[in-house]
Amino acid sequence: MPRSRLVEVCRAWHEAVGEEVSLHSRVGGFKGGVLWVEVDSAARRYELSQFQKEDILKKMRRSLPGEYIDDIRFKVAEWGM
16 A cells, blocks of 8 residues: 555544544554554453444545445554553
8 A cells, every 4th residue: 555545544543533542543554455453452452343343434434435444453562652
């Protein structure tokens, strides 16, 4: 994916989830219709994947009509804040 398109995906992620979730997550990649998102805790991964995923998917699809987003997968990752 071109860097400019990845920037658009990251921007759409931020808009879809809001400031609070954005502070604790980041787009890890986008390939084959799957958006990979890194989060800072297992609790946040559970919350997003079980309770917010469908709503986030809808918002992402509206923000990126030219991209086929079939799924969002979350993984716990550590990074310096």
